[in-house]
Amino acid sequence: MSGLVYFSSASGNTARFVASLERAALRIPVSPKDQAPELCDPFVLICPTYADGEGRGAVPKQVIRFLNDPSRRALLRGVIAGGNRNFGETFALAGRVIAQKCNVPLLYSFELAGTTKDFARVNDGLDAFWGTPCLTA
Amino acid sequence: MKDTVTSPAVPRAINWNRLQDEKDLEVWNRLTVNFWLPEKVPLSNDVQSWATLTDAEKQLTIRVFTGLTLLDTIQNSVGAPAMMPDAQTPHEESVLTNIAFMEAVHARSYSSIFSTLCSTREVDEAFRWSDENPHLQAKARAVLETYAAGADPLKRKIASVFLESFLFYSGFYLPMYWSSRAKLTNTADLIRLIIRDEAVHGYYIGYKFQRALERESEERKAELKDYAFSLLFELYDIEARYTEELYDGIGLTEEVKAFLHYNANKALQNLGFEALFPPEAAEVNPAIMAALSPDSENHDFFSGSGSSYVIGKAVATEDEDWDF
Numbered sequence: 001m002s003g004l005v006y007f008s009s010a011s012g013n014t015a016r017f018v019a020s021l022e023r024a025a026l027r028i029p030v031s032p033k034d035q036a037p038e039l040c041d042p043f044v045l046i047c048p049t050y051a052d053g054e055g056r057g058a059v060p061k062q063v064i065r066f067l068n069d070p071s072r073r074a075l076l077r078g079v080i081a082g083g084n085r086n087f088g089e090t091f092a093l094a095g096r097v098i099a100q101k102c103n104v105p106l107l108y109s110f111e112l113a114g115t116t117k118d119f120a121r122v123n124d125g126l127d128a129f130w131g132t133p134c135l136t137a
Numbered sequence: 138m139k140d141t142v143t144s145p146a147v148p149r150a151i152n153w154n155r156l157q158d159e160k161d162l163e164v165w166n167r168l169t170v171n172f173w174l175p176e177k178v179p180l181s182n183d184v185q186s187w188a189t190l191t192d193a194e195k196q197l198t199i200r201v202f203t204g205l206t207l208l209d210t211i212q213n214s215v216g217a218p219a220m221m222p223d224a225q226t227p228h229e230e231s232v233l234t235n236i237a238f239m240e241a242v243h244a245r246s247y248s249s250i251f252s253t254l255c256s257t258r259e260v261d262e263a264f265r266w267s268d269e270n271p272h273l274q275a276k277a278r279a280v281l282e283t284y285a286a287g288a289d290p291l292k293r294k295i296a297s298v299f300l301e302s303f304l305f306y307s308g309f310y311l312p313m314y315w316s317s318r319a320k321l322t323n324t325a326d327l328i329r330l331i332i333r334d335e336a337v338h339g340y341y342i343g344y345k346f347q348r349a350l351e352r353e354s355e356e357r358k359a360e361l362k363d364y365a366f367s368l369l370f371e372l373y374d375i376e377a378r379y380t381e382e383l384y385d386g387i388g389l390t391e392e393v394k395a396f397l398h399y400n401a402n403k404a405l406q407n408l409g410f411e412a413l414f415p416p417e418a419a420e421v422n423p424a425i426m427a428a429l430s431p432d433s434e435n436h437d438f439f440s441g442s443g444s445s446y447v448i449g450k451a452v453a454t455e456d457e458d459w460d461f
Contacts, residue, residue, distance in 0.1 A: 009160070009163075010159075010160055010344065010348070011160070011340065011343070011344040011347065012347065012409065013406065016406075016409075050163070050167075052166075052167055052170040052171055053170065053171045053173075053330075053333065054170075056170075064459060067459075068459065078438070084336050084340075084403070085426060085429045085430040086332045086333060086335070086336035086429065086430075087333055087336060087430070088329050088332075088333060088429065088430050088431065089430060089431055091430040101459055105438050106438065107438040107439060108437055108438060108439055109437075111403065112403055112406040112407070113406045115402070115412060115416050115419075116412075116415075116416055117416045121437065121439055121440065122439070124439065125437075125438070125439025125440070126439075128439065129439070
């Protein structure tokens with residue numbers, strides 16, 4: 001079974017989005033002192049955006065650190081980005097940055113903790129993307 | 138009578154190198170980097186466009202902006218200062234001073250728009266209208282009640298998030314609408330800067346609310362959640378009437394209401410609560426969404442719309458952080 005990895009800061013929007021998907025998922029820790037999850041299967045990353053007005057700092061440091069490991073990066077298949085349209089053109093920018101840097105598709109973007117429509121789209125999309133129906137873990 | 142002068146408590150000097158909450162520094166940095174002033178925006182380029190609006194459209198626009206000015210004034214002089222004594226860290230207090238000041242910049246910006254585009258008479262008339270409009274005054278009062286001294290600090294944060302993330306949007310709709318029709322585009326640029334700031338404010342105050350809520354009993358959590366939803370219903374009622382009064386004449390009321398539902402849901406999410414309005418009721422005109430976040434199409438690889446690999450527009454990233 002292929003996996004889902006996510007980062008969420010203490011405000012918890014992305015964590016609530018992932019919880020609403022009701023799929024097994026591993027969390028990249030907020031504190032660098034905590035151990036990053038062990039991976040052996042390909043995964044999709046769900047990541048929030050923290051860009052300033054110029055687009056700097058879009059991808060959280062913890063996610064950059066996580067992706068800087070080549071063995072993990074080799075398993076990354078796609079990215080889903082969180083954000084807020086109120087940030088204008090930097091909306092969900094983290095997803096575009098990761099997609100470009102890691103040469104994987106940006107699969108979807110959502111606002112804050114997502115809507116019921118987003119949950120359905122992403123669940124159906126991930127099932128199709130992995131090519132197997134996903135049994136809720 | 139004996140003098141019982143208590144000596145004033147001296148605050149401890151703030152040390153930004155010892156943080157109790159990393160979010161304080163993160164938000165401080167975001168807000169200070171995003172700092173702006175209305176002089177940065179070439180509003181005078183909208184003079185010609187302004188002249189193409191009908192008298193009714195001009196009056197609506199000025200009224201909407203005086204309404205927004207009132208909310209910014211409240212948040213600047215009452216809302217953000219009222220939350221300072223509730224701050225859990227000295228850094229949170231500093232962030233709130235930044236929020237308070239930027240609200241003053243926002244309030245000031247509307248007057249820059251007025252002095253660039255409108256006549257003094259039109260503007261004076263609109264300020265009089267805002268002083269007397271029952272719906273505008275009702276929403277101001279509903280929020281101010283929660284800001285009063287002795288009020289519940291967590292209820293104050295709830296009302297503050299609703300002001301930042303919900304109450305502004307009946308007004309913000311109009312400049313986004315004009316922008317989607319290629320009108321008042323510089324004014325829209327300025328409003329987008331305000332929207333960006335308010336998004337950080339709503340996020341941060343909502344985050345502080347969630348941290349404080351974690352420490353409360355189950356009973357109190359339930360009480361606060363009930364309070365949040367009932368306050369939102371009350372504010373929504375007022376907003377619906379305010380919206381009808383403003384937008385019925387231009388035929389946009391239903392569209393604006395969908396935008397209100399969408400933003401009410403986002404305000405609740407900032408507080409860590411679930412959405413209230415179903416997605417069908419919060420479906421915003423795509424032209425308005427595009428005006429909000431130009432150049433950022435909604436990527437949906439799953440349904441085959443949008444581009445899967447993102448090419449084009451170079452994005453600013455710190456390359457030194459990525460060592461591959």
